Amino acid sequence: MKDERKLQSTEDFPIEEPARQYAFMDRLKASLSVRKLAENREFTMHVETFGCQMNAKDSEKLAGILSYIGYVQTDSEDADIVVYNTCTVRENANTRVYGRIGNLGRLKKKHPGMKIVLCGCMMQEEHVIEKIKKSYRFVDVIFGTHNIYMLAELLYRSETEAGRVIDIQSEATRIVEDLPSVQKYDFKAGVNIMYGCNNFCSYCIVPYVRGRERSRRPVDIIRETEALVANGVKEVMLLGQNVNSYGKTLEPAVSFTELIHEVSLVKGLERIRFMTPHPKDLSEALIEEIAANPKICKHVHLPLQSGSDRLLKRMNRHYTKAQYLSLVDKIKEVMPGAAITTDIIIGFPGETEEDFADTLDVVRRAGFMSAFTFIYSKRSGTPAAEMDGQVPEEVSADRMKRLLACIGEVASEQAERLTGSTVKVLCEEYKPETGCVTGRLDNNLLVHFDGCEALLGTITEVRLDECKGFYYLGTKTSDL
Ligand code: SAH
Ligand code: SF4
Ligand code: F3S
Numbered sequence: 503m504k505d506e507r508k509l510q511s512t513e514d515f516p517i518e519e520p521a522r523q524y525a526f527m528d529r530l531k532a533s534l535s536v537r538k539l540a541e542n543r544e545f546t547m548h549v550e551t552f553g554c555q556m557n558a559k560d561s562e563k564l565a566g567i568l569s570y571i572g573y574v575q576t577d578s579e580d581a582d583i584v585v586y587n588t589c590t591v592r593e594n595a596n597t598r599v600y601g602r603i604g605n606l607g608r609l610k611k612k613h614p615g616m617k618i619v620l621c622g623c624m625m626q627e628e629h630v631i632e633k634i635k636k637s638y639r640f641v642d643v644i645f646g647t648h649n650i651y652m653l654a655e656l657l658y659r660s661e662t663e664a665g666r667v668i669d670i671q672s673e674a675t676r677i678v679e680d681l682p683s684v685q686k687y688d689f690k691a692g693v694n695i696m697y698g699c700n701n702f703c704s705y706c707i708v709p710y711v712r713g714r715e716r717s718r719r720p721v722d723i724i725r726e727t728e729a730l731v732a733n734g735v736k737e738v739m740l741l742g743q744n745v746n747s748y749g750k751t752l753e754p755a756v757s758f759t760e761l762i763h764e765v766s767l768v769k770g771l772e773r774i775r776f777m778t779p780h781p782k783d784l785s786e787a788l789i790e791e792i793a794a795n796p797k798i799c800k801h802v803h804l805p806l807q808s809g810s811d812r813l814l815k816r817m818n819r820h821y822t823k824a825q826y827l828s829l830v831d832k833i834k835e836v837m838p839g840a841a842i843t844t845d846i847i848i849g850f851p852g853e854t855e856e857d858f859a860d861t862l863d864v865v866r867r868a869g870f871m872s873a874f875t876f877i878y879s880k881r882s883g884t885p886a887a888e889m890d891g892q893v894p895e896e897v898s899a900d901r902m903k904r905l906l907a908c909i910g911e912v913a914s915e916q917a918e919r920l921t922g923s924t925v926k927v928l929c930e931e932y933k934p935e936t937g938c939v940t941g942r943l944d945n946n947l948l949v950h951f952d953g954c955e956a957l958l959g960t961i962t963e964v965r966l967d968e969c970k971g972f973y974y975l976g977t978k979t980s981d982l
Contacts, residue, residue: 512659519651519678526654527570527682533661534572547573548581552599553589555777556712556741557622559692560650561587564621566682567653575684580609583617583657588624590707592879599624600633607640617660619643621650625670626711629882635668643667647712648674651681674698674713679722689928689959690737691730695723695761699743701780703807704818704885705850705878708743717749720756720764727768736961737773737928740765745776746783759787766797772961773928773944774798778805781829782820793837799944800837801871804829805845809864810857813850816889823860830868841871841916841945848905849878849898852891858901865908871916871945872972873909877902914971917947921969924979925949929957939978949974 515525534545547568551561564585565575573583584606589595603620610616618641624630626646634641643660645652648671660667674697685691698713699706727738740762742748749756758776766774774797779788781804792798804826808814811822821829833840846861865873877898880887920943927941932955939953941964950973951964963980 512655515655519676520680523567523651523654523678523681526658527567530571530654530658530661538572544574545572545583546576546578546581547583547585548576548579549585549587550579550602551587552595553587553591553623555692555739556694556697556743557587557589558686559694559741560622560647561585562683562685562692563650563681564653565684569684570682571654571657579606580613582615583619585619585621588620588622590624590627590630590711590881592876593881594879596624596630603634603638603641607638610640617642617657619645619653619657621645621647621653623647623707623711627707627883631668631670639666641666644670646670648672651678674716677716677718679718685730685733685735687930688734689930690739691735692739692741693723693726693730693765694718694742695740695745695758696742696748700747701744702818702885704816704889705847705881707881707884710883712743715744715747715751717752717756719752720749720761723761724764724768727765727771731768731770734959736771736959737775738765738771740774740776742776743778744780744783746779746785746788757785757787759785759791762788762798763791763795766795772797775801775946777803779803781805781826784829786832789833789836792840799946800840801843801945802833802840803843803845804833806861806864806868807845807847808850808853808857809861810853811860813853813857816852816886817847817850818885823864827864827867841947842868843872843874843946844868844870845874845876846905847876847878848901849893849895851878851886851889851893853878853893853901858905862905862908865905865912869912869916870909871947872913875902875905875909910971914969917971917974918969920945921966921974924963924965926961927964928961929953929959932958941976947973949976951976951978953978 516522549561549565551558588599606618620641625644643656645656656667656669696717698715699709700715702709745758748758748761807817807819809823925943927943927949929939929941931940937952938950939957941949949964964976965979966974966976968975
């Protein structure tokens with residue numbers, strides 16, 4: 503049903519942000535309340551995240567805007583507005599999205615009023631937009647990673663203009679602060695500290711779809727953290743593709759170490775995590791800050807990608823196997839109990855059995871607590887896509903099997919060391935059927951123990967009775 507009231511041209515809205523977006527939100531809110539009254543029902547939204555923590559954080563902002571307008575969240579895709587926040591880091595992320603858009607089209611046939619919105623990293627690729635224009639004509643709104651703050655404006659245009667609205671920007675021109683956001687969890691939240699990436703690792707599409715590095719001002723980061731804590735958040739994760747280069751472009755420049763220290767001063771905040779540091783820039787000052795600061799989790803996620811110097815060079819990673827291992831040694835020397843986790847790519851172009859052996863060697867020597875492992879996926883437009891020596895699928899699959907076995911062994915050995923100790927955990931889940939609470943350790947592993955719902959969102963002490971490889975069974979030792 504179209505809103506009958508006189509429609510304003512988008513030129514009549516304020517130019518400054520975020521005032522402009524609030525004006526669009528208010529306008530949409532007013533027309534939605536008319537529809538709510540007329541149809542005597544709630545209007546629903548479904549926002550789905552396909553990618554990384556940064557993608558998830560963007561989804562919280564998108565959901566925040568829709569919730570301000572008056573939509574209520576639903577798990578079902580059969581909603582009045584469906585938003586797919588896509589990822590394109592690997593081909594399978596991409597394929598999954600196309601399949602799901604097809605399903606949405608079938609749903610929309612049954613409910614023609616449904617609005618379908620596509621956004622996120624995949625939309626920054628030209629060939630994707632061409633394909634959607636041609637094969638998925640039922641999509642209403644498409645935008646990329648640089649203008650997610652404009653969701654309300656684009657929805658308004660979709661309601662007032664004929665045809666679908668496509669607005670892909672090639673570079674981010676601004677960081678818009680102070681838009682609404684709804685958190686997925688009450689007790690933990692991600693906080694963006696920077697956007698984009700300048701590293702251009704040769705396999706990676708992220709710099710092309712997320713643009714150049716831009717840092718948020720410390721004052722905005724602190725203000726957001728304070729507001730989250732005031733709402734009950736105990737743990738924040740500072741997010742960026744390469745957090746060590748935070749603040750370089752700010753005036754005056756601020757280092758990540760200074761920022762994390764400042765964030766830790768927020769009263770009521772209990773735990774801080776961060777993702778992702780790049781091994782080439784992890785400073786000693788940061789390692790010392792992590793060690794000395796009781797609020798910072800003793801966990802460093804340090805993506806290795808490969809243990810072979812030859813491949814690291816071809817990957818444009820700017821470190822060697824020896825440098826990576828000495829960084830690990832440094833972390834362990836300063837923080838003996840620290841957990842180190844990693845990302846590894848198997849089957850990068852030109853990977854030989856010898857290169858792979860180097861990767862296994864680093865896995866054993868670094869003693870990872872866990873690892874995300876990926877089979878190399880060719881991303882068009884990246885330098886690696888043009889490299890010779892693409893590795894056959896069955897070879898990668900076989901190496902992956904061996905890598906997983908090796909990581910399994912190393913990781914359970916690491917986890918086993920904590921058995922019998924008493925640790926602090928953030929209680930993240932409660933299952934009423936079993937009375938079981940799941941808590942997250944400082945090192946990111948999970949422990950299941952008997953407890954009650956009131957523990958949710960609190961930090962409590964638990965004894966780790968038994969190690970099950972990637973998780974523990976435990977007993978709560980502190981009183982609630
Ligand atoms: N900025 C982070 C990670 C971003 S993407 C970093 O530098 O570590 C997350 C992980 O996806 C990467 O660490 C890498 O292991 C993996 N990845 C990225 N591009 C890939 C590709 N083309 N094929 C397979 N895995 C890839
Ligand atoms: Fe991709 Fe490398 Fe940037 Fe990480 S640091 S996002 S892997 S280009
Ligand atoms: Fe994240 Fe995927 Fe984009 S990993 S930055 S959502 S391509």
